[in-house]
Amino acid sequence: LITVDGECLGGIVQAQGGERRIVWAGSTILSAGGGCQLFRESTNPAVATGDGISAAYRAGATVRDLEFVQFHPTVLYLAGASRKLISEAVRGEGGRLLLPDGTPFMERFDERGNLAPRDIVARAIDHEMKRLGAEYVLLDISHKPAPFIKEHFPTIYARCRELGYDMAMEPIPVVPAAHYTCGGVITDLNGQTDLPGLYAIGEVACTGMHGANRMASNSLLECLVFGVAASEHITATLDDTLAPLALPPWDESRVRDSDEEVVVSHNWDELRRCMWNYVGIVRTDKRLQRAWRRVDLLQQEIQEYYSHFTVSNDLLELRNLAQVAALIIRSAQLRKESRGLHFTLDYPEADTRKPPTDTILTPEQSQDIDLAM
Incomplete structure (x- = not known):
């Protein structure tokens, strides 16, 4: 996503063939689905790699309740x-x-x-x-x-x-198998995120409709209702959108083609096994700590690879999966109870001493969280 002065103004689009285009947009809608390909066992199509959640978070949008992953x-x-x-x-x-x-x-x-x-x-x-x-x-x-x-x-x-x-x-x-990502990018009733110019519809979003445990088929209705709401809101505010900006073309002059593409597939497999074993259906504090250490190392390797080699679709999806993995682990560590789809052996009951609360992460907050606790 492209942001200027805290506003989303479009994105960089990469086609299957590898060519990239910079697309200006006064309003941008994310409808990229969830991230359940993050787990070794998944019902989701291969493209469900958390791209929308990851892109929105990196651009500055707030995410909520990502610890709630539904397993069919x-x-x-x-x-x-x-x-x-x-x-x-x-x-x-x-x-x-x-x-x-x-x-x-x-x-x-x-x-x-x-x-x-x-x-x-x-x-x-x-x-x-x-x-x-x-x-x-x-x-x-x-x-x-x-x-x-x-x-x-x-x-x-x-x-x-x-x-x-x-x-x-x-x-x-x-x-x-992992089936549905209940959390996602926070939106209001118009499908609008807290990043101006950016909307999120469907599984990529967290509208509040699903809470801690989605009921079957509600997600389809959510897509229809919020799709209409977002389109109506965008249409009503077209006059307020900024004029297109002159943006430089994509620059690949400082990267080269990789001679070890196998690194991407190996990291992909390691990440999915790690999340399945440690952040799956039943969690513990120790499992989450182990997962965080592994995902942190993987993110460092992926970022180094991303910085030096030509960007491929597989690399983009791996980078996004690793980002969503880190967000799920952060969210799970912060919830000291079992509720809905988040079950931990260390806190097997819901915390009834206080009203239920959401787990909210912003890019600024996350830098201050000690995940080795």
């Missing part, structure tokens, strides 16, 4: 394949979660059993996988008639068949 409890597990979401409706229609040996386990974690909320189910699966050293648990709806399954879940059934599983005949292997 059941995605199809197949080593080496992308993760396919298995709808919670499968459990709603009688699907049962089982250990690899076929033993039911949800009743030990919640009286609602397999119908417990997704954050409780995700934590239960995570606990059992870690306890047993298992790669996955099983989801079984094969006790239902095959026509019932094919009628109610035609897409899921077909997807499983493509990957070699018949859910009408056998249990399918599932794991939890």
Whole structure:
């Protein structure tokens, strides 16, 4: 993003081919989605790398509640394949979660059993996988008639068949996966951030609609409502926007092509594993400290690489992922309780001594936070 005197005036756009353009804009809308590709297991598309959150934060916008990351409890597990979401409706229609040996386990974690909320189910699966050293648990709806399954879940059934599983005949292997970033860039009811000229719509934003735990499908309605609100606000204030500025072209004269692109892929893999292991479904102070030390080192390496070599799409996404990782860790360390999607073994209950509060980070504040506490 381009900022002049504390106002957003557009951005630098990089196309898939690598060419870059400076685009002036009186109003800029971020609709870049969340950052759940930050975790090793994710339901998100490959482009969900936190680009909007990271760009807005670097430009000076405030972010809120990034510790609240929603993990979907059941995605199809197949080593080496992308993760396919298995709808919670499968459990709603009688699907049962089982250990690899076929033993039911949800009743030990919640009286609602397999119908417990997704954050409780995700934590239960995570606990059992870690306890047993298992790669996955099983989801079984094969006790239902095959026509019932094919009628109610035609897409899921077909997807499983493509990957070699018949859910009408056998249990399918599932794991939890990062699904939705509830926090993001703070906006008002017009979708406007606290950086003049910048708007944020959808998962990149934190409008207050989701709180500490998003309800399914509310995110789609949020996009529609705030998309309309932002467009109306921009239209009503067009006369107040600044005239285009004369900006210099992008200068690549002081960088060179990298001869070690493998560094980017290695750092990407290390970052995602670190976040999955230490900042995932269940957290502790010690895990967060470990994650911070690793992410801090990765950010230093990434910044050095960014400063000396030609910028690629993969490098940009890695840089943005690392920035969002640091923000999630900061936010999680500051919340000394378990609430909503943030669960820590060191503070397993909500802090009822005071009203619930948001975790708010600005670029200026973050420099003063001691993360080694």
